[in-house]
Amino acid sequence: MLKNRIALVTAAGSGIGRAGAIAMAREGASVVVTDLNGDLAQETCAQIAATGGQASAFALDVTDDAACGAAVARVLDEHGRIDILHSHAGLQIPGQLEDVTPKQMDAAWALNVRAHFVLSQAIIPSMRAQGGGSVIVTASNSGCQYDRGMISYATTKHAAVAMVKQMAVDYACENIRFNALCPGFVDTPFNAGFETQMGGRAALETYVAGSIPMGRWANVEEIADGIVYLASDRSSFVTGLALVIDGGEML
Numbered sequence: 001m002l003k004n005r006i007a008l009v010t011a012a013g014s015g016i017g018r019a020g021a022i023a024m025a026r027e028g029a030s031v032v033v034t035d036l037n038g039d040l041a042q043e044t045c046a047q048i049a050a051t052g053g054q055a056s057a058f059a060l061d062v063t064d065d066a067a068c069g070a071a072v073a074r075v076l077d078e079h080g081r082i083d084i085l086h087s088h089a090g091l092q093i094p095g096q097l098e099d100v101t102p103k104q105m106d107a108a109w110a111l112n113v114r115a116h117f118v119l120s121q122a123i124i125p126s127m128r129a130q131g132g133g134s135v136i137v138t139a140s141n142s143g144c145q146y147d148r149g150m151i152s153y154a155t156t157k158h159a160a161v162a163m164v165k166q167m168a169v170d171y172a173c174e175n176i177r178f179n180a181l182c183p184g185f186v187d188t189p190f191n192a193g194f195e196t197q198m199g200g201r202a203a204l205e206t207y208v209a210g211s212i213p214m215g216r217w218a219n220v221e222e223i224a225d226g227i228v229y230l231a232s233d234r235s236s237f238v239t240g241l242a243l244v245i246d247g248g249e250m251l
Contacts, residue, residue: 001232003028006079008072010062010119011089013040015188016138018047019220020086020227025053027228029084032075034060036089062089062115072122081130084231085123086181087116088138092193096149105152112139112156113163120167124176132175136230137164139180141246149197161242168240177239179230184246187217213248 002024012021013035025031025048033048035041038059045057056078060071075082091111093104116137127133142150143157161180168178185191185208195204209215226245229235244250 001027001228001234002084005029005083005231006032006075006081007084007086007231008032008034008075008082008123009086009088010034010060010115011036011138012044012086013037014044015190016183016186016220016223016227017086017088018044019224020088021055022048022051022053023221023224023228024084024086024231025055026051027232029231030054030079031056032079033057034071036061062087062119063110065118068115068118069122072119072126076126082123082126082133083130084134084136085119086136086138086227086231087119088136088181089115090138090140090190092150092190093152094150094193094197095152097151099149100152105155108152108156109159112153113159116160117163120178124171127176128174133177134231134235135167135176135178136227137178137180139164139182139242141182141184141244141250143180143182144242144244145250150193153193164242165240172239177230177235179235179239180242181223181226181230182242182244182246183218183223183226184244184249185212185217186220186223188220211249212246213251216247218245218247 007029011017012033041057045055048055139160140157143161164180
């Protein structure tokens with residue numbers, strides 16, 4: 001589905017980001033894998049190469065505006081185009097209003113909203129010149145509902161979804177699509193905040209079993225299928241969507 005496409009992915013060194021990068025490569029995309037940890041990015045790249053896919057990798061701190069611009073320029077210099085941007089980096093800080101410091105709120109905003117804004121802005125000129133593209137921003141089902149005791153996470157994820165919808169309506173006429181990926185509980189280390197908040201792994205497992213209608217976690221491959229859909233022409237008339245993949249948790 002993605003033959004001859006060029007994809008740039010952030011935070012692809014593990015978890016959903018890695019699974020999405022591998023899935024896009026499996027569908028024929030040439031994937032540029034980035035992560036704050038360059039070694040993890042290289043590991044993802046090696047996994048793609050081991051199965052015959054095409055990938056390259058480098059370290060990227062998405063809170064560095066200049067580095068984001070340089071990353072986009074580097075991919076354009078090496079490949080001539082970027083068809084897919086999956087801006088995936090994020091931060092989860094547990095706590096209600098009295099528990100979260102302004103500094104922590106700023107950190108959540110920097111990763112969960114601002115980094116997506118900066119990368120999306122950087123990608124527009126090239127996507128406009130080539131006649132379109134697909135931008136996928138990882139939000140969360142927390143951007144479509146409200147989690148108890150997660151003020152920074154829910155607030156910034158709601159903002160990310162709103163931003164995606166605004167960008168979608170502004171650029172639909174140029175065939176540049178913006179969609180939000182909104183996973184529920186996926187069994188990755190990213191859930192450390194929820195685990196701490198709930199009092200340990202056992203309590204989190206109990207919550208997942210009792211609160212999600214399907215009674216289980218998602219696996220990263222199930223989320224990756226959603227990424228491939230949003231990246232591909234199978235979603236060619238889809239923009240401004242918050243694609244919730246959460247086993248019915250929001251119901």
